[in-house]
Amino acid sequence: MSHARSGAPAASPDYRRSLAWLFAQRRAGAPRDPARMHALMRALELTPPPNAVHVVGTNGKGTVTAMLDAGLRAAGARCGRFVSPHVEDFRERIMLDGEPVSRDSVRRFVARAQSLSEPRAAFFELTLALALWAFTRRRLEWGVFEAGVGGARDATRAVDPVALVVLTNVSLDHVQTLGADVGSIARDKAGAFRPGVPVVTAAEGAALSVVARTAARLGCPLHVDAPGDPLFEPPHTGAAGTAPDRARACNARLAAAALRLLGLPEAAVARGLAAPPLPARGERFRIGGHDVVLDGAHDPAAAALLASALPPGYVLVFGALRRKLGAATLAALEAGADRVIVTEAVAGEPALPDPAGRAVIEDPLTAVRLALGQASAGQPVVIAGSLYLAGRVRPLLRRMARTAAQTTTAELRPARP
Numbered sequence: 001m002s003h004a005r006s007g008a009p010a011a012s013p014d015y016r017r018s019l020a021w022l023f024a025q026r027r028a029g030a031p032r033d034p035a036r037m038h039a040l041m042r043a044l045e046l047t048p049p050p051n052a053v054h055v056v057g058t059n060g061k062g063t064v065t066a067m068l069d070a071g072l073r074a075a076g077a078r079c080g081r082f083v084s085p086h087v088e089d090f091r092e093r094i095m096l097d098g099e100p101v102s103r104d105s106v107r108r109f110v111a112r113a114q115s116l117s118e119p120r121a122a123f124f125e126l127t128l129a130l131a132l133w134a135f136t137r138r139r140l141e142w143g144v145f146e147a148g149v150g151g152a153r154d155a156t157r158a159v160d161p162v163a164l165v166v167l168t169n170v171s172l173d174h175v176q177t178l179g180a181d182v183g184s185i186a187r188d189k190a191g192a193f194r195p196g197v198p199v200v201t202a203a204e205g206a207a208l209s210v211v212a213r214t215a216a217r218l219g220c221p222l223h224v225d226a227p228g229d230p231l232f233e234p235p236h237t238g239a240a241g242t243a244p245d246r247a248r249a250c251n252a253r254l255a256a257a258a259l260r261l262l263g264l265p266e267a268a269v270a271r272g273l274a275a276p277p278l279p280a281r282g283e284r285f286r287i288g289g290h291d292v293v294l295d296g297a298h299d300p301a302a303a304a305l306l307a308s309a310l311p312p313g314y315v316l317v318f319g320a321l322r323r324k325l326g327a328a329t330l331a332a333l334e335a336g337a338d339r340v341i342v343t344e345a346v347a348g349e350p351a352l353p354d355p356a357g358r359a360v361i362e363d364p365l366t367a368v369r370l371a372l373g374q375a376s377a378g379q380p381v382v383i384a385g386s387l388y389l390a391g392r393v394r395p396l397l398r399r400m401a402r403t404a405a406q407t408t409t410a411e412l413r414p415a416r417p
Contacts, residue, residue: 018110037158057168067255071272079142087279152191170207171301186210280390296387303332312336319345319389343367345386
């Protein structure tokens with residue numbers, strides 16, 4: 001995953017060194033525990049914004065977070081946003097009033113964090129601390145925080161008080177950390193609930209049973225998405241039409257309910273749902289006569305939802321992290337693929353222990369070029385399996401799409417007499 005966007009102004013050496021230091025910080029086997037984040041906040045004298053929303057779940061967290069941020073700002077609130085991971089630019093993670101955190105702020109925060117002898121903190125904890133520090137300096141009224149992994153033991157659990165919790169959904173992911181079944185994963189994610197704080201969710205089945213029991217025990221008003229429920233229905237202003245796929249439409253319903261529970265007017269709800277998509281969430285490029293879809297689908301449920309929105313017969317470029325359910329995720333996408341190229345989301349980390357005769361191209365840029373070269377006229381190309389993979393290939397896709405657009409424009413330009 002790149003640290004800075006291709007084509008952006010050159011970063012200073014101090015900023016690059018600050019990022020390198022941040023990325024080098026590890027838990028080194030220490031357990032995930034919000035107590036670590038509490039200790040870091042005390043050491044840096046950090047406090048959360050006066051109002052906050054906590055977004056947890058397996059899929060859709062980033063999109064819902066972006067919609068909530070956009071809706072709150074449309075209502076006139078000064079709001080910060082914290083998401084992870086980034087795709088190309090580290091600063092995607094932290095937005096203040098709609099603008100990315102400045103490189104100078106990153107550099108100044110890292111200098112302050114480096115002065116601490118204790119506590120030792122990991123990259124994610126430090127990045128969350130940077131967000132809190134930047135939000136306070138900007139005097140923001142609201143913060144919307146996307147959890148990293150789970151809920152009970154995630155660093156974002158240290159953010160309190162919160163006005164609302166959104167649990168998007170629950171499916172198999174991070175099984176080595178959260179548990180091997182949906183019930184166990186739901187219990188961990190429901191650990192984000194606070195006593196008496198409303199919860200919005202689209203959880204189903206066994207996961208919903210766990211969520212409902214936890215909400216009842218803590219006295220949390222629980223709002224579950226159901227067809228026809230006016231709380232979740234997008235405003236009838238055309239905003240619903242901005243949802244290009246089922247995943248975004250589901251996320252929009254959760255965001256609509258959350259924004260209404262926060263007391264926002266319908267105009268702000270509509271503006272929130274129309275927030276631009278985050279990079280690599282069903283993102284589309286037009287290259288050489290091919291539609292190219294870039295999606296970070298990294299678990300079986302997200303892959304199945306993506307596949308359901310695609311016409312069969314595409315060329316698939318797939319790369320996953322070793323710790324993910326790579327084989328099951330690939331199976332959901334492979335069913336609709338005409339051919340598959342397996343690549344590496346992270347250099348030196350094979351996506352599958354046994355590619356079973358599938359074409360393997362370790363370098364993702366080479367894999368993308370090969371897929372476009374092998375695709376027949378008009379055949380779509382789908383690149384999925386990890387946001388880390390998306391970060392490696394997105395600069396290439398943007399360049400190729402820009403070149404293709406310029407070529408088309410030149411061809412259509414009338415010849416001079």
